[in-house]
Amino acid sequence: xxxxxxxxxxxxxxxxxxxxxxxxxxxxxxxxxxxxxxxxxxxxxxxxxxxxxxxxxxxxxxxxxxxxxxxxxxxxxxxxxxxxxxxxxxxxxxxxxxxxxxxxxxxxxxxxxxxxxxxxxxxxxxxxxxxxxxxxxxxxxxxxxxxxxxxxxxxxxxxxxxxxxxxxxxxxxxxxxxxxxxxxxxxxxxxxxxxxxxxxxxxxxxxxxxxxxxxxxxxxxxxxxxxxxxxxxxxxxxxxxxxxxxxxx
Amino acid sequence: xxxxxxxxxxxxxxxxxxxxxxxxxxxxxxxxxxxxxxxxxxxxxxxxxxxxxxxxxxxxxxxxxxxxxxxxxxxxxxxxxxxxxxxxxxxxxxxxxxxxxxxxxxxxxxxxxxxxxxxxxxxxxxxxxxxxxxxxxxxxxxxxxxxxxxxxxxxxxxxxxxxxxxxxxxxxxxxxxxxxxxxxxxxxxxxxxxxxxxxxxxxxxxxxxxxxxxxxxxxxxxxxxxxxxxxxxxxxxxxxxxxxxxxxxxxxxxxxxxxxxxxxxxxxxxxxxxxxxxxxxxxxxxxxxxxxxxxxxxxxxxxxxxxxxxxxxxxxxxxxxxxxxxxxxxxxxxxxxxxxxxxxxxxxxxxxxxxxxxxxxxxxxxxxxxxxxxxxxxxxxxxxxxxxxxxxxxxxxxxxxxxxxxxxxxxxxxxxxxxxxxxxxxxxxxxxxxxxxxxxxxxxxxxxxxxxxxxxxxxxxxxxxxxxxxxxxxxxxxxxxxxxxxxxxxxxxxxxxxxxxxxxxxxxxxxxxxxxxxxxxxxxxxxxxxxxxxxxxxxxxxxxxxxxxxxxxxxxxxxxxxxxxxxxxxxxxxxxxxxxxxxxxxxxxxxxxxxxxxxx
Numbered sequence: 001x002x003x004x005x006x007x008x009x010x011x012x013x014x015x016x017x018x019x020x021x022x023x024x025x026x027x028x029x030x031x032x033x034x035x036x037x038x039x040x041x042x043x044x045x046x047x048x049x050x051x052x053x054x055x056x057x058x059x060x061x062x063x064x065x066x067x068x069x070x071x072x073x074x075x076x077x078x079x080x081x082x083x084x085x086x087x088x089x090x091x092x093x094x095x096x097x098x099x100x101x102x103x104x105x106x107x108x109x110x111x112x113x114x115x116x117x118x119x120x121x122x123x124x125x126x127x128x129x130x131x132x133x134x135x136x137x138x139x140x141x142x143x144x145x146x147x148x149x150x151x152x153x154x155x156x157x158x159x160x161x162x163x164x165x166x167x168x169x170x171x172x173x174x175x176x177x178x179x180x181x182x183x184x185x186x187x188x189x190x191x192x193x194x195x196x197x198x199x200x201x202x203x204x205x206x207x208x209x210x211x212x213x214x215x216x217x218x219x220x221x222x223x224x225x226x227x228x229x230x231x232x233x234x235x236x237x238x239x240x241x242x243x244x245x246x247x248x249x
Numbered sequence: 250x251x252x253x254x255x256x257x258x259x260x261x262x263x264x265x266x267x268x269x270x271x272x273x274x275x276x277x278x279x280x281x282x283x284x285x286x287x288x289x290x291x292x293x294x295x296x297x298x299x300x301x302x303x304x305x306x307x308x309x310x311x312x313x314x315x316x317x318x319x320x321x322x323x324x325x326x327x328x329x330x331x332x333x334x335x336x337x338x339x340x341x342x343x344x345x346x347x348x349x350x351x352x353x354x355x356x357x358x359x360x361x362x363x364x365x366x367x368x369x370x371x372x373x374x375x376x377x378x379x380x381x382x383x384x385x386x387x388x389x390x391x392x393x394x395x396x397x398x399x400x401x402x403x404x405x406x407x408x409x410x411x412x413x414x415x416x417x418x419x420x421x422x423x424x425x426x427x428x429x430x431x432x433x434x435x436x437x438x439x440x441x442x443x444x445x446x447x448x449x450x451x452x453x454x455x456x457x458x459x460x461x462x463x464x465x466x467x468x469x470x471x472x473x474x475x476x477x478x479x480x481x482x483x484x485x486x487x488x489x490x491x492x493x494x495x496x497x498x499x500x501x502x503x504x505x506x507x508x509x510x511x512x513x514x515x516x517x518x519x520x521x522x523x524x525x526x527x528x529x530x531x532x533x534x535x536x537x538x539x540x541x542x543x544x545x546x547x548x549x550x551x552x553x554x555x556x557x558x559x560x561x562x563x564x565x566x567x568x569x570x571x572x573x574x575x576x577x578x579x580x581x582x583x584x585x586x587x588x589x590x591x592x593x594x595x596x597x598x599x600x601x602x603x604x605x606x607x608x609x610x611x612x613x614x615x616x617x618x619x620x621x622x623x624x625x626x627x628x629x630x631x632x633x634x635x636x637x638x639x640x641x642x643x644x645x646x647x648x649x650x651x652x653x654x655x656x657x658x659x660x661x662x663x664x665x666x667x668x669x670x671x672x673x674x675x676x677x678x679x680x681x682x683x684x685x686x687x688x689x690x691x692x693x694x695x696x697x698x699x700x701x702x703x704x705x706x707x708x709x710x711x712x713x714x715x716x717x718x719x720x721x722x723x724x725x726x727x728x729x730x731x732x733x734x735x736x737x738x739x740x741x742x743x744x745x746x747x748x749x750x751x752x753x754x755x756x757x758x759x760x761x762x763x764x765x766x767x768x769x770x771x772x773x774x775x776x777x778x779x780x781x782x783x784x785x786x787x788x789x790x791x792x793x794x795x796x797x798x799x800x801x802x803x804x805x806x807x808x809x810x811x812x813x814x815x816x817x818x819x820x821x822x823x824x825x826x827x828x829x830x831x832x833x834x835x836x837x838x839x840x841x842x843x844x845x846x847x848x849x
Contacts, residue, residue, distance in 0.1 A: 187337040
């Protein structure tokens with residue numbers, strides 16, 4: 001069995017995001033970048049499946065600028081077998097990512113695709129679902145527990161009502177929740193080994209995917225600064241202010 | 250609150266800008282590693298330190314180790330953290346590939362050790378002692394011993410210890426009473442009691458390998474009769490599997506001021522089986538091969554403590570609102586200004602920051618010289634690197650550990666009452682840091698090593714490795730316009746150091762007591778000048794990077810250096826005055842005067 005894991009390079013979750021002065025986006029120059037946290041869970045889960053003997057290869061794919069290769073290298077240092085890097089200098093939307101991933105899936109023919117449930121930069125939460133539709137494969141999103149059997153996979157997913165258990169037929173797309181597992185650190189010997197693992201280089205153009213944006217991007221700005229609060233003297237005053245000034249009730 | 254993030258950007262600066270100006274390439278020549286790989290290695294190590302070791306630092310201090318009938322239980326979380334540490338392969342960082350290590354350069358280990366010491370100094374002693382044992386075995390033991398022990402030590406499955414001290418012998422190891430009786434099969438039976446044995450017994454590894462100094466019967470008197478033995482807690486079979494328990498045990502553990510999560514053990518050897526490491530009666534030599542590395546690593550502990558003390562102090566200085574800035578309020582929107590607006594707080598922060606960053610450069614530069622000394626084929630370059638390391642070892646061990654204590658002390662002061670109570674962990678840093686000027690040769694002994702041994706060695710050749718380098722540097726840069734705020738200060742202090750060195754060299758011959766009395770001041774003076782030289786080089790690098798400095802990193806380096814050169818380095822003046830005033834007033838002081846005030 002082969003597992004393909006899609007990972008994205010994003011601004012590290014510890015970094016305080018700064019908006020660019022011209023409103024064209026957020027500052028990424030000289031900002032610490034890391035693997036999208038739920039993607040780390042996806043890599044970890046794939047490695048665990050492999051270690052349990054149920055899979056024999058874990059392939060990492062990432063789409064983005066040249067430095068995304070470092071993110072692939074991180075996954076290889078965690079223990080994955082090889083990487084596929086698709087170079088794209090412009091920021092592409094989830095539908096294009098899903099289409100590019102479909103092309104990769106067509107050639108790689110994995111039995112499972114793992115990825116994070118969403119990326120912490122744009123929070124789109126779309127790529128996995130779109131890829132499932134494009135491939136006509138089953139999908140299990142927000143997985144917090146996975147059990148893999150012969151030709152099916154059982155997942156537990158968190159939904160508003162509580163926990164939902166699903167059984168999916170393979171091949172399948174699984175998007176992972178942070179609760180799924182605790183990602184390992186890359187060990188020193190694995191970091192050294194990762195240097196020798198192959199990463200295939202592709203260009204987004206090679207995949208013949210239409211990357212033209214569907215969304216008209218206007219500008220990025222910081223949320224308004226919170227204003228100083230006031231003390232009210234009575235419940236009546238509070239209700240009146242909520243009604244007349246804030247107009248929320 | 251103990252606050253710590255690994256100073257990765259400073260490490261990258263040191264590797265890419267500072268060390269790279271030296272012979273970094275020659276160190277990487279024979280390895281499949283390049284400079285960029287180091288970032289990933291250090292970032293992974295940083296995660297482990299920040300997320301696993303830091304959270305158990307205060308728990309370890311409060312809970313401490315417990316002793317029950319020869320067994321030592323480590324505090325909550327330590328076993329799990331150790332498991333993670335060794336599973337991730339960090340124990341084998343510098344160990345040769347032949348024994349399962351990664352054989353990375355020595356200076357890389359200094360960054361790792363600093364991060365560990367910052368986040369959990371007590372924890373660091375377990376792998377630290379194992380590293381020392383590996384070092385001693387790798388350099389002195391027979392192939393048979395190496396093949397049996399090193400693979401398990403380099404994975405951390407087994408841990409190591411160093412057994413030197415006995416109740417009646419500390420600094421003077423010649424007084425050792427531990428005896429080793431030779432057996433027909435070539436092994437020895439070791440009997441005696443050793444004290445202050447760091448991590449002598451614990452529950453984290455399946456076997457503990459003790460390296461023990463002892464004398465054989467009829468061995469020469471004093472340190473010339475000392476031999477080194479390897480004495481395992483459980484005797485391994487020839488295939489490395491665990492065999493019979495050896496007849497040794499932990500008698501008790503000490504109650505200490507700090508580093509409470511690391512057990513300091515009394516070890517009883519009762520005809521325990523041991524094997525000779527290195528040659529008979531050459532135990533001190535084998536020990537010293539290891540000890541120089543161990544001394545540098547204790548220096549790194551001082552650096553590590555200084556860094557976390559600084560970060561924790563800075564956090565509080567920005568958060569604690571008290572009073573208003575004297576030149577007018579800075580934060581009218583708040584009930585008071587944060588205490589970082591106050592001059593004394595700023596000066597204390599800058600003192601610790603500039604000493605720490607300067608020392609870090611001197612430390613890793615020396616670490617790089619260790620690598621060059623190991624790898625260099627050119628005889629002259631090799632010797633120069635060895636001389637530098639031998640000279641700087643007592644300086645780095647002493648001054649770094651003093652700076653560690655000073656930084657922790659300042660940390661408590663910045664927190665005020667909140668530093669004195671236990672909640673914020675600042676007093677722990679102070680207690681933990683206090684051992685470093687004591688162990689691996691007290692700082693007083695280090696100063697004697699500098700003045701009594703290193704200074705006259707090879708008729709001053711070691712000193713030349715530093716003095717010539719600085720002299721050449723000053724000549725080359727005397728008209729460097731960028732360094733106009735650096736060179737004059739460095740020149741002045743360097744001149745003072747030269748003057749005092751000549752004074753002590755002549756005094757040392759006629760009156761050793763005089764040179765010894767001045768040694769601690771001299772070591773401090775030497776340290777300050779060496780760090781001043783490092784800051785000048787930082788500034789030189791930084792000025793050339795100012796047009797590509799989006800984060801103001803280099804601008805900040807220059808500003809920090811300005812503080813050091815004008816506020817810290819001038820201390821060389823008072824130290825010189827004190828040294829030149831001679832030994833008269835303490836050497837001639839009558840012993841009976843000491844207790845006149847209270848003697849009945």
